[in-house]
Amino acid sequence: MGPATVSKVKKSSKKVEKKETALSLAEKIKKKALEEQKAKEAKIKANKEHEKKERKEAEKNALSINIEESEENKVQSFSDLKLIPELLEACQALKFDKPTPIQAEAIPYGLEGRDIIGLAQTGSGKTAAFAIPILQQLWYAQTPYFACVLSPTRELAVQIRETFDALGSSMGLRCATIVGGMDMMDQARDLMRKPHVIIATPGRLMDHLENTKGFSLRSLKFLVMDEADRLLDMEFGPVLDKILKVIPRERTTYLFSATMTSKIEKLQRASLTNPVRVAVSNKYATADNLIQSLMVVPEGYKNTYLVYLLNEFVGKSMIIFTRTCAHAQRTALLSRLLGFSAIPLHGQLTQSQRLGALNKFKAGERNILVATDVAARGLDIPSVDIVINYDIPTDSKAYIHRVGRTARAGRSGKSISLVTQYDLELILRIEAVIEMKLPKDVPDRDIILSLHDTVDKATAEAVRQTKEFQDTKADKKKRKGKKDDHDREER
Incomplete structure (x- = not known):
């Protein structure tokens, strides 16, 4: 073997050694990284176990x-x-x-x-x-x-x-x-x-x-x-x-x-x-067979969404809840103008008118009752299929009472709340009380748009008739006041 060959062998040997050293170092680094990863995972697992143990202990002690x-x-x-x-x-x-x-x-x-x-x-x-x-x-x-x-x-x-x-x-x-x-x-x-x-x-x-x-x-x-x-x-x-x-x-x-x-x-x-x-146990739970949901309503479309729902549930027994007497009267008039069999129940009606409305609804002569919370309080109205919250109640308990009008005696029922941008705080409170997040129902946009002009015109007429109704009530009250004053003078 000549000097040139020996030199080549030595160089080749050194390259192999360097390669082996590099491989060994890479393996060590890899091995160390794996060990560190395992140690990290073990630590995380141990921490989780410790937290779980602490939580169970804390819950046990607190309970x-x-x-x-x-x-x-x-x-x-x-x-x-x-x-x-x-x-x-x-x-x-x-x-x-x-x-x-x-x-x-x-x-x-x-x-x-x-x-x-x-x-x-x-x-x-x-x-x-x-x-x-x-x-x-x-x-x-x-x-x-x-x-x-x-x-x-x-x-x-x-x-x-x-x-x-x-x-x-x-x-x-x-x-x-x-x-x-x-x-x-x-x-x-x-x-x-x-x-x-x-x-x-x-x-x-x-x-x-x-x-x-x-x-x-x-x-x-x-x-x-x-x-x-x-x-x-x-x-x-x-x-x-x-x-x-x-x-x-x-x-x-x-x-x-x-x-x-x-x-x-x-x-x-x-x-x-x-x-x-x-x-403190939640006394305000709703029935298991009650399906609750909400619809987010754009500005100016509340009545259109309501009419959309009345069409969806046509023929069903429904109660629409409003916050005021004026809203109840107007909403009942609007529904009737558009061909729905609705009747109002609120505090501005006489006792005989309220009883008449209630009896017609119970007998099935009218399938839609538009009511305020006060007027409907304490009434036993069986066989209600749908509750619509036209106005969201300010008191969360009132919501429970409203939706409790349906899904009675083992029957299934549905409640839908019309939610505007001004009602979000009220809905959050209600969700906290009933311990559930209300799912959103989304109406058919094309149907909403096709209904809107007709509903707007009917709403204007309902507003006019509601004003007439309230003016008549005010005149009667005024005349009664004058008569009472005259009677006192006579005495």
Whole structure:
């Protein structure tokens, strides 16, 4: 073997060694990456198991407290709660005769300084359930920025503020409402007056925490997250995380929600310490054989959508609910003008007219009854196939009563709500109470467009006839008033 050949062999050998070294290094890197990935997956799995175990333990503890301790704690009146005289007087002035179930369960734990998870619906008295313990503690502390209540909407924030103002009326309470859509400078001035209680939407509160000089919540003692399920549904989660980072860990926290979801459980673990869970059963459930839905109605098309539904369910027994007597009269007239067999039932009719309308509907002489809540209250009307909410009720319980007119005695039934842009807040409240999201029905667009002009003309005539009806009623009332005055003079 010559020198040239030996040199070639050596070079070839070195290349092989380098290649093997490179392969070995690549394998090591790959192996290390796989090991790291496995370790990471194992860690994630372990964390999940730990979280699951913690959640089960927390639920077990909270549930045992809720069931066992509440049995010993039967509160019959507000005086049983050992409240300060100022709060007792406020409760009496507000006609709070007896604590609601959520108040009877939650207030005692609040007065003990416990963190609370309250599962209750809108209209259950939950605002007073968290306001009363806060105001009782504030009476002894009298410090600014004492409590902060987070609300998902401006409207709810205003209602919460009204409850605090009413309960704290004789305590010198100072409140501030900090919500979007209002002037930041005016709100900053309110905050500089050092209110005891701040009721806020999360986004606007964070704006002030970041931008208003001299304002912080470092001395906060109470945090309330009201309608927490809606707070999270409205994507306030990241803002809530920010707020939780800038307020004291040593505080009392109340979390109120209509339902308990995985998101709520996560928020609970991040924000509450050893909480007691207070759950009030939902008495406002609707029948299982009732199909509920809504239709989103464009501006100016409400009557057209109604007529579309009357055509869809022609021949069926229906109740159309309206909010006012005028709407009931006009809607019945509109329906009749377009050939439907409708009759009104409302408070501007005489007693005999109301009874006549009801009897005709029950006998099947008229298959559409257009009624107000008040006129239909307490009436037993069997065999109703369809309920249409022409106007969405402002009280969620009224919705339950309305749709409860159908799907009775094992029969199936359907309810449809006509929802305009102004009704969205009301629908959200109703969905919280019935614990379900109402599915959307979408009408045939071509049919809607073909009906619209005819319905518009009929609506104009119905409005004219309704005005005539109301003018006649007013004249009769006026004449009766004059007659009564004359009779008194004669006597």
